[in-house]
Amino acid sequence: MAAARRGSGFNREHEHPEAQVTVHLPACGGSIGSFEPCIRIVPPRAPHKGSGPTGLIGGTSVVFHFPPRMLESAADEIYETSHFELHGGEVRDPLIVHLAEVAREEMAFGLSGSGLLDHVAHVLAGRLVRTFGSLAGGRRLARTSLSARQLNTLREFIESRLDTGTNVTQLAMAVGLGPQRLTAVLKASTGLTPHAYVTHLRMVRAARLLKEGRRTLSEIALALGFAGQSHFGAVFLRYFGVTPRHYRKQVARFSVDASGLARETASQGVRRLDEILNLQKT
16 A cells, blocks of 8 residues: 655554554655655564654655565565565665656556556565565565666656657666676666656656646657657557546546645545555645
8 A cells, every 4th residue: 555645643652563654755746854864664563653764854755565565466476585684773775756756647547447556566665675575584685676766867867858768788888887787787676678768758758748637639649759659558548547538528527636645526526445555635
């Protein structure tokens, strides 16, 4: 599950069987008193108070809960063993911040059925296993991955060229690596191949453009480097589980207040998120 709310949340000491990842994000657009994004990881059954640091002014907390089976499945897929231990604490990770921002934006529009939210949760589960875990017995998992600076550089490079497209050689050069090396470390960092990572960023941009509502589907397809509207629609459908046109209609049912959190329009009900992601509005 995931929840988005203001402030530091529940302060009585408690524990639960799920692992918890809380990402504190500044208010959309920034404001006086805004802060740097902060991430806190709580392993399963670990006693803790609240969801993260107190004293943060404004902003939103996006809270992910991962059942043990989900992390064990990710560890089994990556390392062929489900004997996995998650390490807790406050961390910095640009990929987790990016995923939380995507989840916040999706949940703000009440898109509880969005396939992108499931994708975010599974990518994040893989990230936790690769970067913040160890095998049973204390042996640290391999952590050959992109640095925070390289990951930010790569994302900015891709996002600046979504209309023209890039190949793996260009991506590798942007972060000072060879193509094969980039493929290996990007997979270790995100769980995605270069092509899949570019597609992920294209779909995030597509969702944002559809929400803005100022461009036609053909214009969005062109802006994102697709061969045409039909190609864009096919990729979007595979990724989100709905067509771009239907996605835009879903968004149109909701209005968003100044804080970026969704509120229900007069005649529409917000569906609850599934067991992996849930939005709590306060």
